[in-house]
Amino acid sequence: MVAKQLEGKFLSASIMQQVKKDISCFPSPPRLVSLLIGSDSGALSYAKIQESACKAVGILFELVKFPASTSQEEAIDYIVKLNNDPNVTGIMVFVPVPDHIDKNSLIASISHLKDVEGISPTNMGKLFYDNSSIVPCTPKAVMLLIKSIDYDLAGKEVVVISRSPIIGQPLLLMLLESTNKSPTPTCCHIATQNLALHTKRADVVIVAAGKANLIHGEMLKEGAVVIDVGINLVEKEQNGKKSRLIVGDVHYDSAMNVASWLTPVPGGVGLVTTAVLLQNVSLLAKQHFARLES
Amino acid sequence: MVAKQLEGKFLSASIMQQVKKDISCFPSPPRLVSLLIGSDSGALSYAKIQESACKAVGILFELVKFPASTSQEEAIDYIVKLNNDPNVTGIMVFVPVPDHIDKNSLIASISHLKDVEGISPTNMGKLFYDNSSIVPCTPKAVMLLIKSIDYDLAGKEVVVISRSPIIGQPLLLMLLESTNKSPTPTCCHIATQNLALHTKRADVVIVAAGKANLIHGEMLKEGAVVIDVGINLVEKEQNGKKSRLIVGDVHYDSAMNVASWLTPVPGGVGLVTTAVLLQNVSLLAKQHFARLES
Structure with missing residues (x-):
């Protein structure tokens, strides 16, 4: 038997096309803020991929770089500010983070309403009960x-x-x-x-x-x-x-x-993972705009 | 080979003893409100077991019975009242609930701060990250x-x-x-x-x-x-x-x-399950009293 290649490009393109269409109906573009603490080269390349994917579907992408010496408290304070900023619809943190920072504490500090990676405890907890939208x-x-x-x-x-x-x-x-x-x-x-x-x-x-x-x-x-x-x-x-x-x-x-x-x-x-991230950004932005209107 | 019996009584007794000791240091006894919608006989027997276990360790137990005709909205309204009642430290709902009620919606309406069964999405989500205390x-x-x-x-x-x-x-x-x-x-x-x-x-x-x-x-x-x-x-x-x-x-x-x-x-x-429930009641009450003090 010779396996067939299960490529991601078709699925990814079809998800991105739908995301782009959805976003075009929003009152304004979603705005994703991604935090990078330190200068991990893997994270930097991923940030570039993300930036271009966001651009392709109409998401405003902002990479905020913090020096590796940033304290956990400073990082969390910044995330809390983003949680409360009505102009930010999505937040994520690149890994790895420096050793002196507890990654899980950062994740837990992201509001589940802006958690585009679907990894905050509240979004994860929904996995037990139903096919939650933000996963x-x-x-x-x-x-x-x-x-x-x-x-x-x-x-x-x-x-x-x-x-x-x-x-x-x-x-x-x-x-x-x-x-x-x-x-x-x-x-x-x-x-x-x-x-x-x-x-x-x-x-x-x-x-x-x-x-x-x-x-x-x-x-x-x-x-x-x-x-x-x-x-x-x-x-x-x-x-x-x-x-x-x-x-x-x-x-x-x-x-x-x-x-x-x-x-x-x-x-x-x-x-496909990148496309699903954009899908999460779009879904959370849609809910965000609906809350602002109501 | 003849198996050894892995009995629950010793473990259960030791957990309950610790819970009783912890509770004796609280400013007032924890108060658990358990909701029973309808009259399932299994749930009724379990409620009796729970009542006597609570009594044994110093937890105030209140069984609130609703008729099977109760609407989901009425049940959720009542849970929200309990969430906001400073005299209630723990809440749970007996299963099964009548068919016209969505069990998961009831569970999701219980504040994770009073969720003694450890099954609210927020408490469940913590299972991914650490050995959360309320499980x-x-x-x-x-x-x-x-x-x-x-x-x-x-x-x-x-x-x-x-x-x-x-x-x-x-x-x-x-x-x-x-x-x-x-x-x-x-x-x-x-x-x-x-x-x-x-x-x-x-x-x-x-x-x-x-x-x-x-x-x-x-x-x-x-x-x-x-x-x-x-x-x-x-x-x-x-x-x-x-x-x-x-x-x-x-x-x-x-x-x-x-x-x-x-x-x-x-x-x-x-x-042991009953003892762990009491342990959860005690842990949440401890956090509740600490919040009231601060």
Whole structure:
């Protein structure tokens, strides 16, 4: 079997098109403020991607840079100001933050009404009860990608490799959303004793471990759907020349020979995640303008 | 192997003793208001258990009964009144509620500051980030029971049979709390294709399916720890006489021959769940009195 590529570009484009259309009906453009504390290069590249995506759909994007020496109190004070600013419709904080700052405290200080990443405790708590509108972007992107190929998850064995509170854990809850049509999810992570035993029996493997080549073809069941959330920067040497490239957590070539579908990295989950973020920005802005009017 | 009984009475008594001690230092006793809409017999028996447990530790317990014809709006209005009443420190709603009422809307209307069951979206959302103090009672009771036998969950295979938003789903998150010492949890439910395949490979089986005798000894791995959350009322005929008795989801006799530990029903998880509820009442009352003082 040679897997089909489950690309993110079509899904991402269709989400962005809808977001652009919705935004064109708003009284004014949404305004997203993204905080970057320190100067992490990964965060900076992501900020650039975000800026251009925002521009494409009509969202005002503002990157506010704080020096790495910023205290947690200063950062939270600034977030509280943004919470109360009627001209700001969305807020997010880039990770990583410097070691002396507790990331979770920053997240908890963002009003759930402006939490475009869908990761504030109040928005996350809604995941237990219904298909809340503002949900974490990456797991939502994974669910949309699976839906985009009309894959029926009912009763399937799904192995999620991530216990992250913003990827693996909310993904488990999203997978369990339906009363009768849920798959049986297993959550693997660094302490899992025999990872291959789990991936080998899985109809769907979703991996977000941040470890290049963690999943090889021989660890997969024939025909599995494989969703690669990993983004890893690796060095490659070819003809004596060194170069850096981005790869996922899945060993692409070997997995392509076993899986039925495989998301590429880059060009898979990441693209859809950005589109879902814009969707959240738009939804929160819509609610924001409705509150201002009422 | 003959399993040891993992009884709830010792753990429950020790929690209640601590709660009683804590409450004795409060400026006044906590006051828990429990709403019962309709006249479900199960809820009524549970209310009686709760009343006597509250009395034992010094909590004022008030059962407010509404007729089954109560509208959702009336119920929510009443909850909002309780939210604003400085003399009320805790609120809960008995289930089931009549069909015309959306249970989740009632739960969402309870202030997270008085949510003694730990099931409001805001309290549930904290489960993603840390060991929040106010958590759903049944999964917390399960975790405490496992801890009480010094069982090391790190890397173990845990099968949870429940996708309920107040049992199975929060339990998954609690199991995944630790960075390096989490087990590998799988969530089985009604749509799971081969339940026995999962229970047979599990080091720990936690079942809350509400189905008597769902789990038999031959479905278990030798030496498994088995936590039975089910409470089922069944009819039994002995010597021509019919009687009703309470059983769990596990076929007790056959499981006792295979498991290493097994919680009895009644006398297992249920007892500890009630104690955890009192613990939540006490914690929220403590915070309530602190707010009044400040």
